[in-house]
Amino acid sequence: MSTLATRPLTHSLHYSQEVLNRVSFLRKDPQFLEDALAHNETQFVPFDNYLPYVNERTGFILKLKKAEVANLTSQGSISSNLVFLGLLLSQKSDFVYKSKYRGTPTFAIDVSIQRLSDSSLLDSSKPYKKVESFRDLNKLTVEDSSIVSQARMYLQWLDTHKFCSxxxxxxKPVYAGTQLKCDNDDCKSNKSVSNSCFPRTDAVVISAITNKDYSKILLCRSGMPRNKERKLYSCVSGFVEPSETLEVAVAREIWEETGLDTQEVEIIASQPWPFPNNLMIGCVAIADDTQTPDLTHDCELDEVRWVPCSALERILKLEDSESGFIQDESTGLNLPNDRSIAHMLMGFVVKKSAELRKGP
Ligand SMILES: [Zn+2]
Structure with missing residues (x-):
């Protein structure tokens, strides 16, 4: 069995940084929200169809001031297209609440109905363009991608839960867009402790499969239609099911997809994945490499291949291509880029493999 080890609080993956103090307890405080909305430093990050805009000159996500969003929302109050994200930690700010909560108040604003291009208030000195693709998202800084991830998850959830289940x-959204409440006072949901609908986060386990001495990784090529062309080799992943431990979910997914029995599972790190609302829980699983893979259970994979860590080490260091992932022509192995947890997990195994080869 692996020994328990502590993990660092943060890592460098996209969508994963703590750049805002969420002050979740202040979302219910009307005075705080009023002050936050009224402050002249407060910033609003516009989203259209859950995607942000970037300033073409700087590459940073577009953030607007109060005057610039005045005709996009009901000024001075929380309206249905606003979500309070938190207090930005990195900037010096004059905003202080109750003399101890500091930072620039930051909101996401959904402008899908009244697009920015229809707003006459935008200063023409700000050349901006809408982020259109996954590749564009990859170009964001880690800090910006983390704000985008949080906002996307809330905005998509608000948009897809317009009716009481x-x-x-x-x-109707309450607490600055972070919970939903049924509008029917007689509804059972308003009479019990479950009187609100909370945003959902779906747990997904993703696992690099290695052998007992960490000398190889089992790379898996998905048979999903969108992967047919790009031929990406990656880890095994799948949703955690109700009443299942993470370790059991890893072993189940590995057996269902590859037919291999897992001996040990170690949880390494996690990454929010806003497509649409997942939390990727990254693991390393050890499996006996003398077993014969069987891809015929759920038929999700087209191919699996044991690759020596010594060969993978070189490929993981390659820059990603225009396509947004790593393409190694000499081996035909296309791998996820270094913003993904799959890449991090493969790197983790490769590093451990090198350490073991080197010896004590
Ligand atoms: Zn209801």
């Missing part, structure tokens, strides 16, 4: 009445 119990009585079918409309729901």
């Amino acid at each position: 119990l009585c079918g009445s409309k729901t």
